[in-house]
Amino acid sequence: MLKNDREKHDWFDREHSKFTQKINSLKALNDQLNSRINDQSTAEEELSNANVNLETATSQLMTLRNDFDHLNKQCLQLESHNTRLQTELKQSQTALVDCADQEQAKFEDKVIAL
Secondary structure (H helix, E strand, C coil), X not given: CXXXXXXXXXXXHHHHHHHHHHHHHHHHHHHHHHHHHHHHHHHHHHHHHHHHHHHHHHXXXXXXXXXXXXXXXXXXXXXXXXXXXXXXXXXXXXXXXHHHHHHHHHHHHHHHHC
């Protein structure tokens, strides 16, 4: 009976060893899965942060685009105003030259009349 008890004991030891190996293998697999879950959570957080950054950048770009459009409109208005002023200046200069010519002609007529 000792031999049978010994065989049972050895069998239980072998089964216990197999069971322990399976548990250790499952623990290692569980650790790997937990690590992957943590990595996935980290990646999801990073993606969420990237999305927030993208939305912020998009909003800033839209603001800059609106500012650019406004400044471009102002620039076009200033160019138009500048063209108008240049035209008025040329007209004024022409009128002054004409006036000066008329005054000189009057002066010359007076000088000749004397």
